[in-house]
Amino acid sequence: xxxxxxxxxxxxxxxxxxxxxxxxxxxxxxxxxxxxxxxxxxxxxxxxxxxxxxxxxxxxxxxxxxxxxxxxxxxxxxxxxxxxxxxxxxxxxxxxxxx
Numbered sequence: 001x002x003x004x005x006x007x008x009x010x011x012x013x014x015x016x017x018x019x020x021x022x023x024x025x026x027x028x029x030x031x032x033x034x035x036x037x038x039x040x041x042x043x044x045x046x047x048x049x050x051x052x053x054x055x056x057x058x059x060x061x062x063x064x065x066x067x068x069x070x071x072x073x074x075x076x077x078x079x080x081x082x083x084x085x086x087x088x089x090x091x092x093x094x095x096x097x098x099x
Contacts, residue, residue, distance in 0.1 A: 017051035021059075 016039040023032035039048040057071075064070045077095040080087040087095065 013047055014051045014055065016048055017055050020048070020052065021055060 020035045060071045073094050077087050077091055080091050
């Protein structure tokens with residue numbers, strides 16, 4: 001299928017998000033701060049947040065073999081840990097069993 005100009009434009013809008021994720025993964029703090037600062041001072045800073053979430057969800061799904069339930073258990077584990085400092089026994093058990 002041929003790529004449309006709209007498809008290409010959408011991909012180009014994701015470039016700062018890809019670059020920010022890459023800088024974060026490689027622990028290049030200076031680059032990450034620069035990319036975030038530039039994206040957040042642009043015309044539509046909410047696009048950076050949306051594109052980060054979009055790309056991160058695709059990465060998580062791909063890394064877990066597109067097993068949606070495993071990805072959701074991992075996210076639940078992380079969210080509960082962030083909210084409470086430690087996950088509940090049930091969430092921790094589900095997370096261990098999924099690994």
